[in-house]
Amino acid sequence: DAGVTQSPTHLIKTRGQQVTLRCSPKSGHDTVSWYQQALGQGPQFIFQYYEEEERQRGNFPDRFSGHQFPNYSSELNVNALLLGDSALYLCASSLGTSGANVLTFGAGSRLTVL
Amino acid sequence: AQSVTQLGSHVSVSEGALVLLRCNYSSSVPPYLFWYVQYPNQGLQLLLKYTTGATLVKGINGFEAEFKKSETSFHLTKPSAHMSDAAEYFCAVTDPSGGSYIPTFGRGTSLIVHP
Numbered sequence: 047d048a049g050v051t052q053s054p055t056h057l058i059k060t061r062g063q064q065v066t067l068r069c070s071p072k073s074g075h076d077t078v079s080w081y082q083q084a085l086g087q088g089p090q091f092i093f094q095y096y097e098e099e100e101r102q103r104g105n106f107p108d109r110f111s112g113h114q115f116p117n118y119s120s121e122l123n124v125n126a127l128l129l130g131d132s133a134l135y136l137c138a139s140s141l142g143t144s145g146a147n148v149l150t151f152g153a154g155s156r157l158t159v160l
Numbered sequence: 161a162q163s164v165t166q167l168g169s170h171v172s173v174s175e176g177a178l179v180l181l182r183c184n185y186s187s188s189v190p191p192y193l194f195w196y197v198q199y200p201n202q203g204l205q206l207l208l209k210y211t212t213g214a215t216l217v218k219g220i221n222g223f224e225a226e227f228k229k230s231e232t233s234f235h236l237t238k239p240s241a242h243m244s245d246a247a248e249y250f251c252a253v254t255d256p257s258g259g260s261y262i263p264t265f266g267r268g269t270s271l272i273v274h275p
Contacts, residue, residue, distance in 0.1 A: 050203065079262070086169075088250055088265035089204070102262055136203060145254035145261035146192045146211045151203030 048073060050152035052137050058158045059127050067122040067155045071139030078120040079149065080112060081136040089136055095120050096143050124157075132159045162187045162255040166266035174274050179223075179238040181269050183251030186232065192254040193234040194263060195225055199247045207249075210234065221245070246273045 051070045059065050071078050077096045081089035091104035095114035114120045118139075124131055134156050138149035167182040185191060192211050196204040208219025215227040225236045234251060248270050252263040 081265075086267075088164075088267045091262050091264075094262065102260060104262070138204075143261055145256050145263065146209075148194070148206045148209060149196075149204070149263070151196075151205065153201065153203045 050137055050139050050150050052135075052152035052155050054155055055153065056156045056158075058160060060160050061127055061129060063127050063159075064123065064125045065127060065157060067124075067135050067137075067157075069120045069122070069137030069139075069152060071118050071120070071137075072150045075139035075141050075150065076118050077140045077143050077147075078114060078118065079138045079140070080120070080122045081138065082106075083134040083136055083154070085133070092122070094143065101143060127159045129159050132157060162191065162253050162264050164251050164253050164264050164266035166249075166251050166269050168269055169267065170270045170272060172272040172274065173241045175243055176240050179236070179241045179245065179271065181236040181249050181251075181271065183225075183234045183236065183266060184232055185234065185251075185253040187253060187255045187257075189255065189257045190227075190229060192256060192263075193225075193227060194252040194254075195219065195223070195234075195236050196250045196252060196265075197247050198250065198268075204250060207236070241271075241273050243273050243275065246271055 079094040080092040083089045093103045134154040137152045140147040165184045194209045195207040251266040254263045
């Protein structure tokens with residue numbers, strides 16, 4: 047049973063560019079959350095998608111946007127990249143949106159902005 | 161608003177010694193509490209969680225944690241460390257009264273195990 051898969055695993059961009067990261071949730075899961083993990087920090091919540099809609103959003107600017115598809119997979123888009131956007135981006139899936147749910151994480155996409 | 165404090169960014173122990181990783185939280189009501197572990201180049205995986213019921217929770221790989229409401233703590237312990245326990249450990253908290261249902265993660269504690 048495949049867990050959460052993310053692509054690409056690594057990528058390098060320059061300031062001002064745009065990036066799209068992709069996530070396929072664990073089989074049977076319908077909710078996808080995205081997190082940003084800076085070096086030496088804990089994951090910071092970006093947003094959560096359920097039923098193809100953004101349900102909750104963390105303290106991130108509008109440059110960060112996303113989408114969920116009918117098969118529950120998801121994309122994270124970041125426009126006008128800044129040096130500070132360099133981080134590991136984690137996708138986590140769950141069944142439903144309950145706060146008691148366990149999150150299943152992917153290995154992440156490491157973004158470097160030069 | 162909920163918050164999580166993990167005391168000590170690094171904890172170093174000898175193989176076979178007791179492991180104690182500290183986590184304190186702030187929440188208006190008893191929260192949902194989680195410990196996740198992150199091995200190098202991998203995503204986070206659940207060690208254990210507390211939602212309701214027994215306050216001593218047992219997880220995978222011999223880890224356990226105790227929810228202490230009076231101390232607002234959820235410290236992670238393991239009686240005897242193994243070399244394979246070396247990893248980054250994250251405590252996470254969800255406040256069920258806040259309407260958010262999104263866990264807040266601590267900054268993490270790196271466990272170093274010496275032979």
